Amino acid sequence: MRRNTKWVLALVGIIVVFAAIFGFSRFGGTQASNTKLKTVKIGVAPGPYGDMATKVLGPLLKKKGYKVVTKEFNDYVQPNKALNSGEIDANLFQHTLYLKTFAKANHLKLTAIGETPTLGMGIYSEKISQLSDLKQGDTVSLPNDPSNLARALQLLAAQKLITLKKNINVATASTADIATNPDKLKIKTLDAAQLPQSMSNVTIALIPGNYSWNAKLKPSKALALEKLKEDYKEVFVVKTSNKNSKFAKAVKSVLNSKAFKQAIAKSEFKDFDKPASWK
Incomplete structure (x- = not known):
């Protein structure tokens, strides 16, 4: 009986060791996958949208394979110029009307790929x-x-x-x-x-x-x-040449997702004016 007990204990020990090794390798795999996230830099201006990018969009885009970092600019000129030059991958700081006016005046090819909740006046x-x-x-x-x-x-x-x-x-x-x-x-x-x-x-x-x-x-x-007109809703912007990129498609998917709406509803952005498409 003792021999059987020892044999059972030995077998359990072997199983525990294998489980530990397997668990560690899985954990290591998860960690390794994090290092494979593609870093994307989003330009923002002082205000709520940098927080929205990191607190709400960031976790959702991480599930799509992207690590979000933000770069804050102190004016409304540099974020678009930095995007055009490739210094950043996208920006979130402006409404549609401003984007159209600025891009036309400065001969920039930038495209809005989706709206976010917006805090009006x-x-x-x-x-x-x-x-x-x-x-x-x-x-x-x-x-x-x-x-x-x-x-x-x-x-x-x-x-x-x-x-x-x-x-x-x-x-x-x-x-x-x-x-x-x-x-x-x-x-x-x-x-x-x-x-x-x-x-x-x-x-x-x-x-x-x-x-x-x-x-x-x-x-x-x-x-x-303020009840915002659509032209005053905040937009997520990329270079026009990248509007159909994998990253742009991932952003569009997130912005139109139920998960994004639910995350906004539970956040400090819940009172913001919502995109018309949400209604």
Whole structure:
């Protein structure tokens, strides 16, 4: 009986050793496969999209064989030029309208291959909890650059705080295009980067998404959020010559996947305006 017991124990020992070796080789194989991931560099600007690229897109693209790293640029010019020169493989920082305008002006062949959830402009306040609390003569701060100013005026009009003149190009609207201002709101235009700091001196501030994000203003706390037109939705961009590459196809697959939608729903990006295709 003892001999049988020893034999059984010896056999178990052999099995355990083989299992350990097999398990280690499998583990080693997994580790080795990680070293085979192809690194892709995505250009971003300050704001939420670098976080989205690393926290949401990164893990999903890893399953497709890609390791995502980001390169942050401090302006909206260099990410497209870096993509065109091959310094980066893609970028995620701009909306469709900007891409079309910039690419045409700079003779660049760049293509959007999909949309991501986008944080629009929001109305924020440290002094009131709803827009109906606005009083006659309250001060409103708006971004002073032409594109964002036009969007801010459209957002004020959408909230029925002002009206704009008829037959104007709303995409280029300025304060001169305000038709009515029932509450006689005092309009103060500032550099967009200064808008979060202006909240202590004004009743409401209309702040573009990237600046509100950097100031840690939660979209859920906005008194109103911009309903973005499709041309203002954030897009994932590659060189036109690479729009049908394996990487581009992997990105398209991820952006259209149920897993991406579910990951966004569980993330800090859940309140962002969603691509029209999600509805």
